Amino acid sequence: MGNAVNDERRTMNGGMHGQGPQSSVLSPQSSLRLPRFWAIVRRRWPVLVILPLLALVLAGYNYVRVPKSYEASGEAAVTDLSPPPTSSVGYTNYYRDLASEAASDDLTRVVLGSRFADDVAKRLQAAGENYSAEEVQKVLSSTRVYRVLFVKVTTTDAHRSLVMEHAALDELAANGPSYLPGRPVALTILEYPAKVKPISLKGGVLAAGTVLAGILAAAIIALLVDLFDTRLHDRQEIEDQLGLPIVGAIPLRRVRSERAA
Numbered sequence: 306m307g308n309a310v311n312d313e314r315r316t317m318n319g320g321m322h323g324q325g326p327q328s329s330v331l332s333p334q335s336s337l338r339l340p341r342f343w344a345i346v347r348r349r350w351p352v353l354v355i356l357p358l359l360a361l362v363l364a365g366y367n368y369v370r371v372p373k374s375y376e377a378s379g380e381a382a383v384t385d386l387s388p389p390p391t392s393s394v395g396y397t398n399y400y401r402d403l404a405s406e407a408a409s410d411d412l413t414r415v416v417l418g419s420r421f422a423d424d425v426a427k428r429l430q431a432a433g434e435n436y437s438a439e440e441v442q443k444v445l446s447s448t449r450v451y452r453v454l455f456v457k458v459t460t461t462d463a464h465r466s467l468v469m470e471h472a473a474l475d476e477l478a479a480n481g482p483s484y485l486p487g488r489p490v491a492l493t494i495l496e497y498p499a500k501v502k503p504i505s506l507k508g509g510v511l512a513a514g515t516v517l518a519g520i521l522a523a524a525i526i527a528l529l530v531d532l533f534d535t536r537l538h539d540r541q542e543i544e545d546q547l548g549l550p551i552v553g554a555i556p557l558r559r560v561r562s563e564r565a566a
Contacts, residue, residue, distance in 0.1 A: 345527055345531045348531065352523050352526050353523050353527055354523075355523075356522055357519045364511070364512035365512065373504065375460060375461070375463040375465075375501040375503055376458070377459075377467050377469070378455060378458075379473075379474045379498050380455055380495040381456065381478075381494050381495060382452060382493045383405050383412060383490055384490060384493070385405040385488070386489040386491055387404060389401065408485060408488060408490045409453070412454050412492075413449050413454060415484045415485070417446070421473075421476065422442035424476050425438075425441050425473050426440075428476055429441070429468065432472070441469060441473075444458050444460050444469060445473060446458075453495065454477075458470040467498060467500070474494050474497060478494050
């Protein structure tokens with residue numbers, strides 16, 4: 306009989322400390338399980354709803370409050386007037402086009418320089434627009450396509466963009482060749498801006514990024530909270546952890562104790 310008791314104790318100890326079904330519930334690895342997707346949504350819906358809503362409100366606020374930008378742009382054609390070399394017989398137009406493109410490329414850097422900004426600021430001040438050379442230089446940009454020079458002014462005020470663009474084009478038309486000493490060039494203004502173009506891409510991108518960040522943050526927080534939650538929440542989780550079907554369940558009822566009279 307003593308042997309039977311010892312065998313029974315060994316069996317009980319093996320069930321408690323072995324790798325049986327109960328150890329999977331008590332093991333620390335079970336706290337880092339990956340729950341079912343819809344179970345997470347059902348349990349953590351406040352996080353998944355409130356954070357994106359807050360992000361949406363913040364995105365709308367930023368979209369309204371972020372100052373819009375206004376862009377005014379003009380075009381000028383650059384023509385090199387230097388005589389072609391004698392060895393370019395039959396390629397005169399080709400040589401002139403290459404030289405004009407090189408002059409246009411140099412003028413894109415001139416437009417971005419401090420000397421050009423200072424001259425444009427003087428024109429503006431003479432017209433009653435009090436803008437400094439530093440302000441002009443910050444908002445000027447230039448590019449080229451072949452021998453056509455594109456000059457742009459981008460500010461947060463439509464009138465400011467328009468008057469600065471006109472002043473920059475007037476300066477190029479009047480003194481453009483003088484910025485390239487030793488190189489005879491001609492500048493022809495192809496287009497003066499009649500109105501500005503509003504640019505709202507910055508506000509839209511910021512709003513969309515805020516909403517996406519809110520959704521992503523809500524999903525990450527909900528997942529982390531559920532991963533580190535060691536409780537069993539429903540019947541399916543219990544069956545998954547034990548690997549056994551649930552035969553029955555005892556309902557939880559609150560019983561109020563009555564005092565004896």
